[in-house]
Amino acid sequence: MALGDLSSSSSTSELHVLAVDDSIVDRKVIERLLRISACKVTTVESGTRALQYLGLDGDKGSSGLKDLKVNLIVTDYSMPGLTGYELLKKIKESSAFREIPVVIMSSENIQPRIEQCMTEGAEDFLLKPVKLADVKRLKELIMRGGEAEQEKTSNLISPKRILQNNIFFFIIFFIITITIIFIV
Amino acid sequence: MELVQMQKSLQDYTKSLFLDGVLDSQFLQLQQLQDESNPDFVSQVVTLFFQDSDRILNDLSLSLDQQVVDFKKVDPHVHQLKGSSSSIGAQRVKNACVVFRSFCEQQNVEGCHRCLQQVKKEYYLVKNRLETLFKLEQQIVASGGMIPAMELGF
Numbered sequence: 001m002a003l004g005d006l007s008s009s010s011s012t013s014e015l016h017v018l019a020v021d022d023s024i025v026d027r028k029v030i031e032r033l034l035r036i037s038a039c040k041v042t043t044v045e046s047g048t049r050a051l052q053y054l055g056l057d058g059d060k061g062s063s064g065l066k067d068l069k070v071n072l073i074v075t076d077y078s079m080p081g082l083t084g085y086e087l088l089k090k091i092k093e094s095s096a097f098r099e100i101p102v103v104i105m106s107s108e109n110i111q112p113r114i115e116q117c118m119t120e121g122a123e124d125f126l127l128k129p130v131k132l133a134d135v136k137r138l139k140e141l142i143m144r145g146g147e148a149e150q151e152k153t154s155n156l157i158s159p160k161r162i163l164q165n166n167i168f169f170f171i172i173f174f175i176i177t178i179t180i181i182f183i184v
Numbered sequence: 185m186e187l188v189q190m191q192k193s194l195q196d197y198t199k200s201l202f203l204d205g206v207l208d209s210q211f212l213q214l215q216q217l218q219d220e221s222n223p224d225f226v227s228q229v230v231t232l233f234f235q236d237s238d239r240i241l242n243d244l245s246l247s248l249d250q251q252v253v254d255f256k257k258v259d260p261h262v263h264q265l266k267g268s269s270s271s272i273g274a275q276r277v278k279n280a281c282v283v284f285r286s287f288c289e290q291q292n293v294e295g296c297h298r299c300l301q302q303v304k305k306e307y308y309l310v311k312n313r314l315e316t317l318f319k320l321e322q323q324i325v326a327s328g329g330m331i332p333a334m335e336l337g338f
Contacts, residue, residue, distance in 0.1 A: 025233050025268040032217045032225060078263065107267050129210045129271045132217070 015142060016040040016068045020050045020075035020087065021105070026128070030074065030105075033135045040068060047082025047090075050075070056094055070100055072142050074126075077106035077113065085117055092121045101142055105130060187329040194320045195332055201317070206310050211273030215334060227318050233272050237307055240265045244300055248293070258296065259288040265303070269310075276306040 017039045019030045027043045034041045044050050051057040054070065073091065077084040084104050092098045101123035106113065114125045124141065126134050185193075201207045211226075218225040240261050247258050266281035280303040287295035321331050 023264060023268055023271070024236055025229060025271050028229050028232055029214070029217075029271050032222065032229075036217055080260070107263075107270060128267065129213070129273075131210075131213050 014038060014040055015071040015139065016042070017072045017074055018050060018053060018070045019043045020045075020047060020073065020079070020084070022046060022076065022079040026076065026105075030130060033130060033132055034074075036132070037135050037139050039072075039139065042068075042070075047075070047079055047084065047087035050087055051082070051090060054091075054094075054097055056090060056097065070097075072123075072138075073100055073102045074138075075102065075104060076128075077104050077117070078108075085113075085120065088117060088120050088122055101145065103138060187324065187327050190320065190324050190327065191329060191332045194317070194324060195334070197317060197320060198334060201313055205275050206313055208273045208275040210271065212334060214272060230272060230314055230318075233268055233274070234311060236268055237265060237277075241300075241304060241307065244303075248296055248300060253291075253293050253296070255288050255291050259285060262288060262303075269307075274307075274310045277303060277310055280306045 017034050019027065019034065019041060021027045021030060021043070022045055024045075027045065031041045031043050042053065044053055048057070050073070073087075075084040075087055082090075084106075088102050088104065091100065091102055098121075102121070103124045103126060104117045104122050105126045105128050107128040109127055117125055124138060126138070202211075214226050214229060244258065244261050244265075247254065247261065262281050262284045266278055266285065269275075269277035269281065280299065284296065284299035284303055287299050324331060
C-alpha cells in the first residue's frame with residue numbers, strides 16, 4: 001500500500017510501537033505511556049496475535065492487517081501460550097523483522113531470565129510497573145539508533161570537508177615555499 | 185461545602201491513602217498520565233482493574249474450592265492479580281499476592297485459603313477507598329472546580 005511505503009521511507013519522528021501484554025490493565029497503561037511519549041501504538045493481547053499482526057503466523061492473508069511499519073515491539077515476558085521470550089525468538093528468526101528492536105517487560109527481576117533475553121537479541125529489559133521515565137529513555141534509545149544511521153553519512157561529510165580544506169592550504173603553502181626557494 | 189474545602193478534603197484523603205500504604209508511587213505515575221486530553225484516564229484504568237480483579241478472585245475461589253487443588257491453575261491467577269495491582273499502585277493487594285504465591289509454591293492449601301481472604305480484604309479496602317476518591321473528584325468537577333495536583337510533601 002502506498003501509504004505504508006510513505007511512512008516507512010520517510011524519517012518521521014513518530015515511532016509505531018506494537019505492545020504485547022495479556023493483562024488488560026497493563027495494556028491500557030503501556031498504551032497511554034507510549035501515546036503520551038508521541039508514539040503510535042497498537043496493542044495485542046498475546047504473542048500469537050502479535051505474530052498474526054506482523055504476518056509471521058504463516059497465514060499469507062493476514063499480512064494486509066498491518067497498515068503501518070512497526071518500529072519497536074514491547075512485550076510482556078510471562079504470557080499464556082507464547083511467552084515474550086518465544087515471541088522474541090520468532091521475531092529474530094524472521095528475515096523481515098529481525099531488525100526491529102524488541103523490549104521485554106517483566107514484574108520479576110530474575111537475572112538468568114534477563115540474560116537469556118538479552119542474549120537472544122532483546123534491546124532492553126524493563127521491570128514492571130513501567131514508568132514514564134522508562135518509556136522516555138527507551139524512545140530516546142530507539143530514536144538515536146535510527147538517527148545514528150543518518151548521522152553516519154552526515155558526520156563523514158563535515159570532517160572530511162574540513163580535512164580537504166586543510167590539505168588545500170598545505171598544498172598552497174608548499175607551492176609558495178618551493179617558489180620562494182627557486183627564486184632565492 | 186466550599187470548593188476550596190472540598191479540594192483540601194480530597195488532598196488530605198489522597199495523602200492518607202499513601203501514608204496507610206494502600207497506594208504507592210505507581211498511582212502517582214498514573215495521575216501524571218492524566219491531562220485535559222485524557223481527563224478520565226485514572227478512573228478508566230482503575231475500573232478495568234476492578235473488573236479484571238473481580239474475575240480473577242472469582243476464578244481463585246473456584247480453583248481453591250476444588251477437591252484437589254491444581255496449583256498450576258492457582259498461581260498464574262495470583263501472578264496476574266499481583267501484576268495488575270502493582271500497575272495501578274495498589275500496594276497492599278500486591279504484597280498480599282506475593283505472600284499468596286509463596287504458599288502456592290509450598291502447595292499449602294490451608295495457607296492459600298488464608299491468603300485469598302487477605303487478598304480479598306485488601307482488594308475491597310482499596311476498591312472502597314478509590315471509589316470514595318473518585319466521588320470526591322466528581323463533586324469538585326461538578327462544582328466547577330479543578331482537581332488539585334498531588335503535592336509530594338510527605
